[in-house]
Amino acid sequence: MDTKPNENAPAKRRGRPRKAGTKGANPREHIIATAIKLFQERGYAKTSLSEIARQIGLDQSSLYYWFPSKEAILECIFNFDNLKHFVNYTKTIQASETVKLYSLIVSDVTKECELPFDFFELESLAHDNPERFVSLFECYREFYQAMVEVIEKGIQKGEFIECSADERAVTILSIIEGLQHHFHAKQRGELILESSGYQVRNHTPEDIGHMAALAVLPALAAKPIDIDAVKKDSRIIMQKLLIDNE
Structure with missing residues (x-):
C-alpha cells in the first residue's frame, strides 16, 4: 500500500476556492500533505477536518470545496x-x-x-x-x-x-x-x-x-x-x- 496521492482520484470541483497557506500553494496538495502529517501524529479517528483546515489556514467550508469528508481525502492518499x-x-x-x-x-x-x-x-x-x-x-x-x-x-x-x-x-x-x-x-x-x-x-x-x-x-x-x-x-x-x- 502506497501513500502517494492517487492520480485517478475524483477531479476537484469547479469554481474559485480560497488559497491555502503560502501564496501560490496548491490547496489540494497542501490539504493531502497536512492530512498525512496529522494522521501520522494522531491517528485517523482523532484527526478532524476542522483541524486539517486550521493547520493550513483554510476555513472549514473552503476545505469542503476540495474534500467533502475525511474519506474523500483517503481516496487520494491511498493507491493500491x-x-x-x-x-x-x-x-x-x-x-x-x-x-x-x-x-x-x-x-x-x-x-x-x-x-x-x-x-x-x-x-x-x-x-x-x-x-x-x-x-x-x-x-x-x-x-x-x-x-x-x-x-x-x-x-x-x-x-x-x-x-x-x-x-x-x-x-x-x-x-x-x-x-x-x-x-x-x-x-x-x-x-x-x-x-x-x-x-x-x-x-x-x-x-x-x-x-x-x-x-x-x-x-x-x-x-x-x-x-x-x-x-x-x-x-x-x-x-x-x-x-x-x-
Missing part, C-alpha cells in the same frame, strides 16, 4: 496499484517459493508501516464504508490469495512442510498486522510494550519487514535454508521492480 503490481510480479519471476514468500512479507510490512496511520483504523473504516473501499478489499484479497498460492506451491516442491496453506497465510497476515500496529503505536508514543521494560528501537519499515519474514520462514521450511541468500535474492527482486516502475 503498487502492491497489486508486486503481487502480480511475484507470479511471473523465476525464484523459489521461499524467496517469493519472503518478498511478499517484506513488501507488505513495509507498505503498512509507511501508511500514515494504523492499518487497524483503515480496516475498521473499510468495514463501516465498504462501498468506498472496494480497492482495499480487492488488494487484500489478491495478497491473501497470492500468499496461499505460494505456500501451496512451496509444499508441492518440498520447500515447505505439510500444512494448511490458508491457515498459515492468516497467521502470517496476523504477524504483519501486529508488527505494523506496534510501529504506529511507537510513532504516536502509545506503545504499551514500553511499560513492560521493552527497549524501543528505531527500526525502519523495511527492517520490520525482514524481522517478520525471518520469524516466519524458518518455521515453515521443510529443510534448513540459507536465510542470507534468501534475503539477498529478495532484495534483488524488489530493487528490480523499483527500477521497472521508474
Whole structure:
C-alpha cells in the first residue's frame, strides 16, 4: 500500500476556492500533505477536518470545496496499484517459493508501516464504508490469495512442510498486522510494550519487514535454508521492480 496521492482520484470541483497557506500553494496538495502529517501524529479517528483546515489556514467550508469528508481525502492518499503490481510480479519471476514468500512479507510490512496511520483504523473504516473501499478489499484479497498460492506451491516442491496453506497465510497476515500496529503505536508514543521494560528501537519499515519474514520462514521450511541468500535474492527482486516502475 502506497501513500502517494492517487492520480485517478475524483477531479476537484469547479469554481474559485480560497488559497491555502503560502501564496501560490496548491490547496489540494497542501490539504493531502497536512492530512498525512496529522494522521501520522494522531491517528485517523482523532484527526478532524476542522483541524486539517486550521493547520493550513483554510476555513472549514473552503476545505469542503476540495474534500467533502475525511474519506474523500483517503481516496487520494491511498493507491493500491503498487502492491497489486508486486503481487502480480511475484507470479511471473523465476525464484523459489521461499524467496517469493519472503518478498511478499517484506513488501507488505513495509507498505503498512509507511501508511500514515494504523492499518487497524483503515480496516475498521473499510468495514463501516465498504462501498468506498472496494480497492482495499480487492488488494487484500489478491495478497491473501497470492500468499496461499505460494505456500501451496512451496509444499508441492518440498520447500515447505505439510500444512494448511490458508491457515498459515492468516497467521502470517496476523504477524504483519501486529508488527505494523506496534510501529504506529511507537510513532504516536502509545506503545504499551514500553511499560513492560521493552527497549524501543528505531527500526525502519523495511527492517520490520525482514524481522517478520525471518520469524516466519524458518518455521515453515521443510529443510534448513540459507536465510542470507534468501534475503539477498529478495532484495534483488524488489530493487528490480523499483527500477521497472521508474
